[in-house]
Amino acid sequence: MQRIPHYKSLDRGPIEFRSRVYRKEGDIMTIAKKPVVSVPQTMRIKNAVDLMVKEGIRRLPVTEPGTKKLIGVVRTRDVLEFLGGGEKFNIVRVKFGGNFLAAVNEPVRILMERDLTYGTSRMSITEVARLILSKGVGGVPILDDSKRIVGIVAERDFLRFIPRTTGAKVSYYMSRHVATAELSFKILDAARTIVSRGFRRLPVVSGGRLVGIVTSMDILRYLSSNKIFDRMSSARFEDAMSVGVEEIMTREVIRATPEMDVGEAAEIMRERGCGGLPVVSGEELVGIITEHDLMRLLV
Numbered sequence: 001m002q003r004i005p006h007y008k009s010l011d012r013g014p015i016e017f018r019s020r021v022y023r024k025e026g027d028i029m030t031i032a033k034k035p036v037v038s039v040p041q042t043m044r045i046k047n048a049v050d051l052m053v054k055e056g057i058r059r060l061p062v063t064e065p066g067t068k069k070l071i072g073v074v075r076t077r078d079v080l081e082f083l084g085g086g087e088k089f090n091i092v093r094v095k096f097g098g099n100f101l102a103a104v105n106e107p108v109r110i111l112m113e114r115d116l117t118y119g120t121s122r123m124s125i126t127e128v129a130r131l132i133l134s135k136g137v138g139g140v141p142i143l144d145d146s147k148r149i150v151g152i153v154a155e156r157d158f159l160r161f162i163p164r165t166t167g168a169k170v171s172y173y174m175s176r177h178v179a180t181a182e183l184s185f186k187i188l189d190a191a192r193t194i195v196s197r198g199f200r201r202l203p204v205v206s207g208g209r210l211v212g213i214v215t216s217m218d219i220l221r222y223l224s225s226n227k228i229f230d231r232m233s234s235a236r237f238e239d240a241m242s243v244g245v246e247e248i249m250t251r252e253v254i255r256a257t258p259e260m261d262v263g264e265a266a267e268i269m270r271e272r273g274c275g276g277l278p279v280v281s282g283e284e285l286v287g288i289i290t291e292h293d294l295m296r297l298l299v
Contacts, residue, residue: 040062068148083241256289
């Protein structure tokens with residue numbers, strides 16, 4: 001998704017609230033979530049997905065038993081790649097001959113991400129916000145001096161620093177070039193688009209009108225439910241992912257308008273627990289604004 005360039009300096013105009021973000025060394029632990037839900041690398045993929053859905057988390061740290069030292073992370077992106085959306089599907093195709101049931105019972109170590117981005121407990125909130133933005137990630141684990149995980153921070157945790165009224169419009173920060181899904185999309189189509197474009201959500205449109213939204217977590221819920229196995233006539237992957245996206249999408253979509261204050265959009269995301277809002281003008285989809293877009297107001 002192409003970001004809209006900022007044609008004016010953020011140092012001008014009504015946005016004067018960045019001082020709300022703390023800058024004291026080590027204060028990241030004041031907003032980090034703890035204790036952290038983590039798993040051993042021997043946990044089955046299916047069980048790890050079930051845990052992510054139950055806890056509502058997009059990244060699941062993998063740690064050494066006993067020491068709690070971080071050795072990897074399973075992200076929603078990794079699972080979607082594994083389901084056919086990207087390179088990690090080769091594990092299913094090559095190692096298991098496309099046998100989906102066998103693959104999801106493998107340990108998470110075969111798909112976890114080992115090239116880790118993390119913060120430390122000595123970092124400030126501002127430093128971690130800049131780290132997340134510079135690396136283009138949705139959140140980072142926080143490690144102590146012994147490389148043990150002591151917290152985890154996501155983009156959503158920073159929205160609290162944005163006041164409800166900023167004087168800045170959603171239209172200024174939203175992305176206008178939005179990747180979308182059609183009602184004809186299969187779940188596999190949505191997974192591939194999310195992975196290839198680096199998004200977490202796809203508005204679903206029909207004739208230019210917004211009719212729903214499907215997220216990476218919706219696809220994980222489908223994997224976690226029994227529906228995916230009920231729909232399979234064999235153990236083959238194609239049976240599992242050939243269901244239409246209409247079955248798992250959210251139909252009552254929370255929306256923003258171009259004229260809405262970005263502070264109001266941030267408040268809606270906080271209260272409703274959603275990471276992005278499609279932006280509509282009338283019935284037409286004209287953009288999308290996400291937690292990542294809003295974090296740029298703070299650093």
